[in-house]
Amino acid sequence: MTVTWEELGWERVAAGVGRVRLPGWDCTAGLVVGAGAVLVIDAGSSLAEGARLRAWAEELGGSRVTHLALTHPHFDHVFGAAAFAGAEVFGAVGADTVPAEELRADAVRNGLDESAATEAADTLVRPRHLVSGEWTLDLGGGRQVLLANVGPGHTAHDLAVLVPGTPGGPGVPASPETVFCGDLVEESGEPQAGPDAMPSHWPAALDRLLELGGEDARYVPGHGAVVGAAFVRAQRDALAARFGVSR
Ligand SMILES: [Zn+2]
Numbered sequence: 001m002t003v004t005w006e007e008l009g010w011e012r013v014a015a016g017v018g019r020v021r022l023p024g025w026d027c028t029a030g031l032v033v034g035a036g037a038v039l040v041i042d043a044g045s046s047l048a049e050g051a052r053l054r055a056w057a058e059e060l061g062g063s064r065v066t067h068l069a070l071t072h073p074h075f076d077h078v079f080g081a082a083a084f085a086g087a088e089v090f091g092a093v094g095a096d097t098v099p100a101e102e103l104r105a106d107a108v109r110n111g112l113d114e115s116a117a118t119e120a121a122d123t124l125v126r127p128r129h130l131v132s133g134e135w136t137l138d139l140g141g142g143r144q145v146l147l148a149n150v151g152p153g154h155t156a157h158d159l160a161v162l163v164p165g166t167p168g169g170p171g172v173p174a175s176p177e178t179v180f181c182g183d184l185v186e187e188s189g190e191p192q193a194g195p196d197a198m199p200s201h202w203p204a205a206l207d208r209l210l211e212l213g214g215e216d217a218r219y220v221p222g223h224g225a226v227v228g229a230a231f232v233r234a235q236r237d238a239l240a241a242r243f244g245v246s247r
Contacts, residue, residue: 008056015175017163019220026188026223027076030059031179033137035139039067041161041180043080045118050080067137068186069147070127071182072155073098075107081121091127092157100124131159148212152198153205156184162212173227179213180220185232187224199243206236
């Protein structure tokens with residue numbers, strides 16, 4: 001008997017696509033299952049959390065984790081990356097330049113245990129593949145995933161992941177497209193704009209997300225429940241108003 005997504009506390013978003021809301025900062029991590037390949041999206045907030053994620057992903061994906069995509073360089077999304085040894089790591093161009101000490105200090109400020117923060121900063125794994133524009137990952141079995149540098153916005157280095165839907169067949173329902181948005185979209189609270197945010201560019205980044213996914217995609221925010229295009233559009237307008245960006 002194979003274990004189900006729900007049994008491990010994951011939410012299945014589409015066929016072979018899921019996400020989990022991690023404790024602490026309610027940060028989302030995603031999973032896309034291919035044939036003999038498994039993509040994890042974001043790595044959690046510590047080495048221990050990264051190791052837990054990896055174990056879940058390998059159990060649900062039936063293969064070792066081959067690819068890791070980091071949506072942006074904030075501690076709650078990248079500090080577990082060292083737990084994914086052997087995976088090809090992707091990030092937006094420039095995501096590898098944020099000083100580890102900056103991430104460590106931010107983690108401690110946000111309540112991460114100091115020794116866990118120091119361990120993660122000391123062993124920090126940077127993306128080896130830096131995406132400017134778009135990058136197609138082939139996960140086998142006809143599963144292709146698009147990594148898209150849609151920022152800047154929430155940070156100077158925001159990467160989104162588009163997982164195409166699958167057409168239905170006899171006895172098999174069609175599956176919707178999924179867009180992993182990182183923290184460009186937040187559902188559980190107002191989008192967090194820290195000192196590294198690029199507010200004047202943020203609404204345009206959400207326009208690009210909407211172009212990628214279209215009307216019917218399921219949009220997975222960095223924090224909070226899965227939303228639809230209407231929510232993303234409303235958040236785009238709210239950010240434009242908040243930051244005084246005209247259309
Ligand atoms: Zn963030």
